[in-house]
Amino acid sequence: MSTTAIMAHMIPYFPDRELSYAAAHGLIDSKVDYLEVQFPFSDPSADGPTIEDACGRALASGFSTARGFEFVHTLVDRGAPPVFIMTYAGIAYASGVKEFCDLAKQSGAAGLIVPDLPYDYDEGLYEAGIAQGLAVVPVVAPSTTPERLAEVLRGRPEYVYAALRVGITGAATELGQDNLEFLDRVGASGAKVLAGFGIRSRDQVRMLSEHVHAVVVGSAFVKAISAAAEAAGPDEPAAAAEAVYSAVETLVSALRPD
Amino acid sequence: MPQHQYRAFKNTFGEFGGRYVAEVLRPPLDELEAAFIAAMNDPQYRAEFDSICTEYIGRPTPLLHARNTSREIGGAQLYIKLEGLANTGAHKINNAVGQALLAKRMGKTRIIAETGAGQHGVATAAICAKLGLECCIYMGEVDIARQKPNVFCMELYGAEVRPVSGGSRTLKDAVNEALRDWASSFANTHYLIGSALGPSPFPDMVREFQSVVGQETKAQLKAAGATPDALVACVGGGSNSIGFFSPYLESETPRLIGVEAGGRGMNTGEHAARMNGLGKTGIVQGYKSLFLLDDDGQVQATHSVSAGLDYPGIGPQLAHLGSIGRIEFTRATDTEALDALKLFARNEGVIFALESAHGGAAALKLAAELPPSATVVVNMSGRGDKDIFITAREIAPESWKRFLEQEVQTL
Ligand SMILES: Cc1ncc(COP(=O)(O)O)c(C=O)c1O
Numbered sequence: 001m002s003t004t005a006i007m008a009h010m011i012p013y014f015p016d017r018e019l020s021y022a023a024a025h026g027l028i029d030s031k032v033d034y035l036e037v038q039f040p041f042s043d044p045s046a047d048g049p050t051i052e053d054a055c056g057r058a059l060a061s062g063f064s065t066a067r068g069f070e071f072v073h074t075l076v077d078r079g080a081p082p083v084f085i086m087t088y089a090g091i092a093y094a095s096g097v098k099e100f101c102d103l104a105k106q107s108g109a110a111g112l113i114v115p116d117l118p119y120d121y122d123e124g125l126y127e128a129g130i131a132q133g134l135a136v137v138p139v140v141a142p143s144t145t146p147e148r149l150a151e152v153l154r155g156r157p158e159y160v161y162a163a164l165r166v167g168i169t170g171a172a173t174e175l176g177q178d179n180l181e182f183l184d185r186v187g188a189s190g191a192k193v194l195a196g197f198g199i200r201s202r203d204q205v206r207m208l209s210e211h212v213h214a215v216v217v218g219s220a221f222v223k224a225i226s227a228a229a230e231a232a233g234p235d236e237p238a239a240a241a242e243a244v245y246s247a248v249e250t251l252v253s254a255l256r257p258d
Numbered sequence: 259m260p261q262h263q264y265r266a267f268k269n270t271f272g273e274f275g276g277r278y279v280a281e282v283l284r285p286p287l288d289e290l291e292a293a294f295i296a297a298m299n300d301p302q303y304r305a306e307f308d309s310i311c312t313e314y315i316g317r318p319t320p321l322l323h324a325r326n327t328s329r330e331i332g333g334a335q336l337y338i339k340l341e342g343l344a345n346t347g348a349h350k351i352n353n354a355v356g357q358a359l360l361a362k363r364m365g366k367t368r369i370i371a372e373t374g375a376g377q378h379g380v381a382t383a384a385i386c387a388k389l390g391l392e393c394c395i396y397m398g399e400v401d402i403a404r405q406k407p408n409v410f411c412m413e414l415y416g417a418e419v420r421p422v423s424g425g426s427r428t429l430k431d432a433v434n435e436a437l438r439d440w441a442s443s444f445a446n447t448h449y450l451i452g453s454a455l456g457p458s459p460f461p462d463m464v465r466e467f468q469s470v471v472g473q474e475t476k477a478q479l480k481a482a483g484a485t486p487d488a489l490v491a492c493v494g495g496g497s498n499s500i501g502f503f504s505p506y507l508e509s510e511t512p513r514l515i516g517v518e519a520g521g522r523g524m525n526t527g528e529h530a531a532r533m534n535g536l537g538k539t540g541i542v543q544g545y546k547s548l549f550l551l552d553d554d555g556q557v558q559a560t561h562s563v564s565a566g567l568d569y570p571g572i573g574p575q576l577a578h579l580g581s582i583g584r585i586e587f588t589r590a591t592d593t594e595a596l597d598a599l600k601l602f603a604r605n606e607g608v609i610f611a612l613e614s615a616h617g618g619a620a621a622l623k624l625a626a627e628l629p630p631s632a633t634v635v636v637n638m639s640g641r642g643d644k645d646i647f648i649t650a651r652e653i654a655p656e657s658w659k660r661f662l663e664q665e666v667q668t669l
Binding site for chain 2: 041042043044045046047048049052053056059064065088089090091093094095115116117118120121123138139140141143144145148152163165166167168171
């Protein structure tokens, strides 16, 4: 039985507060296995245009760090699967990295993903996260050297996020033998591998299923949410919420390999 | 270039600096650090740099004793380092040459860069043309609109200028876009960053390549029999200032004064000054430094009449030297910069770039407070040709408008 877990990525307050809650409810109700909640940053230099624009809109819709934690808290109360908060170093650092970990724990999050706080420039993230019982998830890429990968894995992280290619989020990924070998190398450490970047089809999920713990789908959800909200228009908020809710449900079932 | 054995640097300056990047960008930065150290210890590389400095950049650039201005203000003797006389019009070419030669040594065939005022883009495009490297320049749409002559030149040099439509559509967004490009292109591409900022090793590297400005100035002052009491330079990201100040960073004198963009007021979004308590410590674009941020760490809007100073962060070494008091920081407003530009044009026959005119304005103020026996040196990091569409509109709006209308008609 290949029941590859799905980690769905979303951005609170994108396209606005209500619709982001609707999207989250859709993801929870369609039983995705993990939620990755990205706290938007004004300068997301590792994200492609889809997520960059969505972050800009979320900030314009009133996102704040406090509201982000409130969002996570609300979802956890509603029975969300494990929530991983993803953000940039600048956001975690502004709260104080330790304080950010405390707030994440209080919100009920299971873990943190901060790609630009690598283990040797982590501002105390790993120590503070572990002290709080949070999973701090390092992010590696196919360009990561074997020496560096060994260092990343030395801390025995429970999860490792493996980017399926170099570059930024959003662009399509051609999965080949190289990717799978890379995933197997990461997984050999015993860490649960979360693999993402450019995943948008059931075939890709199927292809990865033997090699990863979970497949992360990001830009595809952002696009689905955005398209549904746009089609519904701004005048009928209730209808828009329903449209967003069912758009994410549709995408989840389109990704499920069974 | 200094001939001392180049030592490995520490990657941080006090609490600032660092290499805060996702793992994907670690290999190119690690590779760059190793290649840079090897190059700095290779006499052949240094000789090549020095030879391009003389035969192409036109080094040494002159040091002008601004006698008319010194007499008029009745204060200190004012000297102007005419760095804007460097080929392509600004100090930016020193760093562009250093890094482009390094990229070639590393076997890279393509160069990407960000640009604000366009001076760094022009310098990069020019040296890429000369060295036969493919060149792609990222530039915010706002900056493309206000620095059109430079866009034209970059294209003439054969570079592709890619407009950046994200965020505030200025320099910081061009940096983001270059980082995005580099994250997938580093196998054959070097990111030729234009100021003394970004993840290490960039701040160290850019300072080293710009230190030629300070070294020349020091020698020229000595030849003129002058001992500097203060050095003044404008500060965007900090490349011209750190290079200009570099011979004096370890000593207690002269006073080193960095001038930030005071814009049109001190409210958020009206200026680009990060020192003197205005910026917060943060991590943005791969380095820790002082940035204009809100309480959540989101980067705030900035304004300056000069595109090159319109950036929310300051190079980490400058932030550090500011925090320990070695460098003093002040600001000049848009209006003060324009006034200084007019004054130097009329008194000295020299047109400052708008960025450099911020330094000029502060130097005039300081010189007026000092006795005639004192010596103040300002770095004119660039010349003002590129700014004509801004300065003409500000200084002579009516005749400029008429001229433009005529131009449109004849087209
Ligand atoms: C002429 C000139 N001076 C100064 C600057 C500011 O940069 P930095 O602080 O790195 O010297 C620029 C940037 O574009 C420039 O073109």
